[in-house]
């Protein structure tokens with residue numbers, strides 16, 4: 001049995017402890033907002049927060065989350081999430097949209113730690129998140145917009 | 152100028168059933184005609200004037216989208232076209248994906264499909280007509296209510312207004328009455344100057360669900376009792392299972408079934424992770440088949456040898472042989488272009504639930520009719536027992552429109568075998584190594600310029616595989632022995648060359664190939680646009696002016712080129728170490744020029760600072776979608792130029808995942824500036840035409856820095872060294 005908290009809810013799970021968090025979220029808990037893109041920590045589509053730290057859930061065994069709290073796109077704190085959502089809509093960021101929950105989860109950490117990032121800070125913070133549709137320019141802009149919305 | 156459109160109902164039904172071949176039953180019969188009033192699933196009473204519109208008594212207007220949403224914005228641009236002519240209140244518009252039905256067939260392809268950069272242009276007339284028809288019926292209903300002539304009514308923002316009394320009725324209030332009215336045969340479409348929605352940067356309708364985790368992609372589909380399958384496919388294309396032992400796989404907790412299907416062995420489990428562990432534990436002996444020694448180095452030599460054969464003529468102007476002697480300078484070049492994987496961000500997947508008397512499929516597909524027909528064939532069920540639901544597509548780029556429908560067939564086969572609903576998931580490795588690549592190609596060009604520096608002759612030999620020959624697409628795509636997708640963008644080159652010869656040699660098949668965003672143009676434009684640049688330099692002319700002179704009769708090309716030069720400050724000084732390159736290409740009815748600003752920060756590296764893009768795609772439906780598509784095309788094209796290569800060794804694909812099949816990252820993103828030419832010319836596409844001129848614009852800029860012409864993609868380290 002593994003005890004974890006996801007988006008504020010406590011769970012006791014009987015799963016193989018080596019199962020990546022990603023598949024526990026998707027297959028066991030039915031939380032489909034966290035995406036599978038590569039499975040090898042290359043794309044960031046699976047980004048979630050583990051005790052407030054951005055992690056690649058596809059390579060993190062659920063045992064790592066024992067006794068800890070996971071936050072997914074479904075449970076992102078409004079204070080962090082709202083300005084990002086608004087900015088994403090305003091800048092028409094998503095194309096196919098598949099990478100975007102990972103992008104938002106990464107951007108949320110970036111803005112929390114650096115409320116007023118430069119382009120360079122954004123590039124540094126976001127380069128782990130791939131977007132095959134090529135929405136990078138709009139993500140950059142939207143992060144600046146979200147930074148303003150937060151103040 | 153007002154258009155009068157005559158809706159020929161017979162014609163619609165005829166086109167509809169031609170491809171379905173009577174196989175399909177119409178769900179919303181008919182496409183246009185008498186309205187149907189329904190109350191589906193306790194939904195409020197609705198007015199359904201045709202297959203594309205449902206107006207609810209709750210004031211919500213649902214547009215049924217017959218084009219898949221794969222990032223190109225179809226779920227916004229399709230509703231926009233309907234809503235415009237319907238004079239709907241945009242805030243009341245919702246969208247829904249269409250079921251499979253001949254009324255939703257692509258008017259050009261004759262089946263329900265999304266591709267060819269055609270979602271908007273192929274529907275521009277039909278969907279505006281659908282909106283205008285509904286509007287006319289709502290007006291008739293209001294006129295009846297008020298006992299006035301319809302001409303005394305106008306519409307605005309979801310209401311019919313009585314011009315005399317000033318009274319108004321919401322569309323939702325007219326649902327009952329409008330349902331009893333016959334659709335008019337003639338409707339008048341708006342004068343574009345009266346557009347309120349078309350041409351405006353309307354925000355995407357589907358952004359909220361794509362950013363809050365609620366949007367349903369194929370991978371996110373939930374069905375009661377759903378199992379997950381991973382499939383072990385042959386390590387070499389064309390291979391087969393000789394024998395296998397599933398004991399170790401079955402011993403993995405959570406693994407439920409191991410079944411052999413057409414293309415391999417499926418491990419079915421109660422989740423992805425056990426299915427993956429189960430697949431790794433399979434012991435399979437493969438018959439590797441004819442391609443077991445396939446090797447990219449050998450294949451390149453083969454292609455080079457093939458290029459020496461005459462091949463089939465794709466274009467012939469003047470007399471190349473006779474003109475050669477008159478050339479003052481000759482240039483020869485050989486180009487090598489790799490196989491490329493689409494690598495959509497969402498790996499392929501499909502959910503199938505096959506029962507004795509029904510089959511339901513949930514899939515992100517570009518090819519609904521084909522998936523449907525394959526499911527009917529595999530299950531042996533009646534067409535009306537089979538349902539295909541289209542989910543959001545996490546990228547398509549051509550990969551989700553496959554002639555053999557393999558990723559749907561697999562799921563249907565597994566579900567049928569285990570008698571339970573199943574989701575087949577491809578891992579990223581399955582995707583990168585799974586084939587259906589942009590074909591590799593080899594080009595040989597010899598050309599010469601005359602005393603004035605202009606091209607005198609150009610002879611080009613193209614070698615590549617065909618994915619059309621031998622398929623149902625052959626009749627459509629192959630003309631006079633030439634696969635049009637193999638030579639497009641080269642054989643129909645716009646530059647005026649008096650003696651021109653383009654021939655094609657079909658390379659042997661085996662490696663599954665497919666349309667990859669911009670198809671043949673993706674490689675052919677790299678060849679023509681870097682080679683024309685080389686001719687300009689050989690002639691001592693400015694490459695922009697040189698192109699302009701050669702496009703004398705091509706007004707749309709010229710307009711785009713001139714605007715690109717202007718917006719990019721062509722010819723003006725740049726910061727030290729930077730260079731500009733230009734390229735222009737027409738594809739899918741649109742004209743795109745890019746000017747790339749490039750530097751080499753360190754030997755072996757490249758920085759693309761800025762790309763100025765100009766597009767003429769004719770009338771604009773949503774300018775913001777166009778900008779986004781061009782930005783995406785730049786990233787797609789740059790990714791291929793810098794990194795894209797699928798290669799083989801011992802029959803196996805060498806690349807595996809994003810670490811060796813790299814995708815451009817945020818820190819490599821240039822500033823992209825998009826300009827749209829105001830145009831009333833014929834409408835073109837926007838999803839693909841931005842891709843072809845990217846790599847040549849960048850390579851042409853690099854030439855100025857390195858003195859080296861790049862003739863092999865992706866760029867090599869040696870291509871990125873400044874000249875001394």
Ligand code: FES
Nearest residue numbers: 037038039044058
């Ligand atoms: S799926 Fe985890 S980083 Fe790609």
Ligand code: FES
Nearest residue numbers: 097099131132133
């Ligand atoms: S929006 Fe499609 S992958 Fe990012």
